[in-house]
Amino acid sequence: MSNEPLRIGVPSKGRLSELAAELLADAGLKYRRQDRDLFARVKAGGGLDGPIDVTFLRTDDIPVLCAEGAIDIGVTGSDLVEEAGVNKAVADRPAVVTRMPLSMGGCRLAVCVPDASPVVTPKDLAGDRIATSFPHVTRAYLNSHGVSCHIVELTGSVEVMIALGVADAIVDLVETGSTLAANKLRILDTIGSYETVLIQNPATKHGALCDQIARRIEGVIIARGYSLLEYNVPEESLAEAEKITPGFSSPTVNRLEEQGWCAVRAMVKRGEVIGVMERLEKLGARAILETAIKNCRL
Ligand SMILES: Nc1ncnc2c1ncn2[C@@H]1O[C@H](COP(=O)(O)OP(=O)(O)OP(=O)(O)O)[C@@H](O)[C@H]1O
Numbered sequence: 001m002s003n004e005p006l007r008i009g010v011p012s013k014g015r016l017s018e019l020a021a022e023l024l025a026d027a028g029l030k031y032r033r034q035d036r037d038l039f040a041r042v043k044a045g046g047g048l049d050g051p052i053d054v055t056f057l058r059t060d061d062i063p064v065l066c067a068e069g070a071i072d073i074g075v076t077g078s079d080l081v082e083e084a085g086v087n088k089a090v091a092d093r094p095a096v097v098t099r100m101p102l103s104m105g106g107c108r109l110a111v112c113v114p115d116a117s118p119v120v121t122p123k124d125l126a127g128d129r130i131a132t133s134f135p136h137v138t139r140a141y142l143n144s145h146g147v148s149c150h151i152v153e154l155t156g157s158v159e160v161m162i163a164l165g166v167a168d169a170i171v172d173l174v175e176t177g178s179t180l181a182a183n184k185l186r187i188l189d190t191i192g193s194y195e196t197v198l199i200q201n202p203a204t205k206h207g208a209l210c211d212q213i214a215r216r217i218e219g220v221i222i223a224r225g226y227s228l229l230e231y232n233v234p235e236e237s238l239a240e241a242e243k244i245t246p247g248f249s250s251p252t253v254n255r256l257e258e259q260g261w262c263a264v265r266a267m268v269k270r271g272e273v274i275g276v277m278e279r280l281e282k283l284g285a286r287a288i289l290e291t292a293i294k295n296c297r298l
């Protein structure tokens with residue numbers, strides 16, 4: 001195996017930068033970034049099978065640099081992977097591999113028009129000017145609708161281009177919709193939904209170490225999405241309770257000293273815990289406890 005360190009591409013700024021650093025730290029990849037350093041060496045040891053460098057990059061460059069082999073794995077948006085066109089194999093270059101979604105950075109890419117616009121369907125956009133920082137995805141979308149438009153390619157603050165008279169419509173990311181509301185824009189059509197993903201260079205020389213890192217990150221992502229629920233339930237309600245908390249494979253059940261009672265432990269999706277607790281309570285369950293999980297291997 002090459003003694004070149006494995007390189008992880010991490011956003012140097014923006015909304016994903018902190019999130020990526022926290023995720024890697026929770027997965028046991030600790031590093032200290034000095035001011036404007038491009039690299040940081042991950043602290044050795046902790047069972048990692050080889051040297052690892054974190055490389056701080058623009059989020060939108062990470063897909064391209066991963067495809068070119070400058071980095072072995074990277075944290076970026078699936079929208080940026082699609083816009084870079086590296087999610088498809090071309091000529092001498094295989095597609096970048098998306099290892100897993102990271103349960104963060106959820107958003108949509110939407111075609112948006114002024115609230116008062118007469119446009120009703122994508123076909124009504126024919127001949128219009130569309131401002132976007134996603135020209136590749138926008139062109140593919142327009143082609144799929146047999147519509148030709150003039151695309152105004154920008155790097156940000158796209159939402160003000162209609163007011164500036166530069167465009168008739170925009171294609172931009174939407175999360176809460178507050179930017180659209182503030183600019184009196186509405187969604188005409190949603191092109192796709194995206195989130196932050198872990199990507200990998202298909203020809204990496206550090207396959208085993210990439211797998212080890214991916215497995216660690218997966219454990220953190222699952223742990224963040226689930227809680228451990230423990231409760232006591234009368235034996236006669238156990239079957240019903242197990243339907244409410246089936247767990248990943250099956251719940252852990254122990255008989256209690258108290259005759260006719262069982263103790264149950266199961267993983268439950270965080271967002272469902274309160275509802276599950278209320279259903280268990282109705283069943284007669286007692287001592288229902290939720291425990292946060294910091295890490296796990298399933
Ligand atoms: N509301 C949002 N706006 C933009 N990107 C978002 C949003 N919500 C999630 N994302 C994800 O974050 C990625 C953008 O991260 P990036 O760091 O490049 O931009 P940013 O956080 O908007 O910083 P910048 O200030 O440079 O625009 C997007 O590609 C998308 O995957």
Ligand SMILES: O=P(O)(O)OC[C@H]1O[C@H](OP(=O)(O)OP(=O)(O)O)[C@H](O)[C@@H]1O
Pocket residue numbers: 156157158159172173174175176177178179180
């Ligand atoms: O639906 P919302 O929650 O309003 O989020 C969507 C907005 O967020 C992003 O802009 P960002 O804040 O990243 O600023 P930028 O345009 O400088 O990238 C995106 O370009 C939209 O403008």
Ligand SMILES: [Mg+2]
Pocket residue numbers: 156
């Ligand atoms: Mg932005």
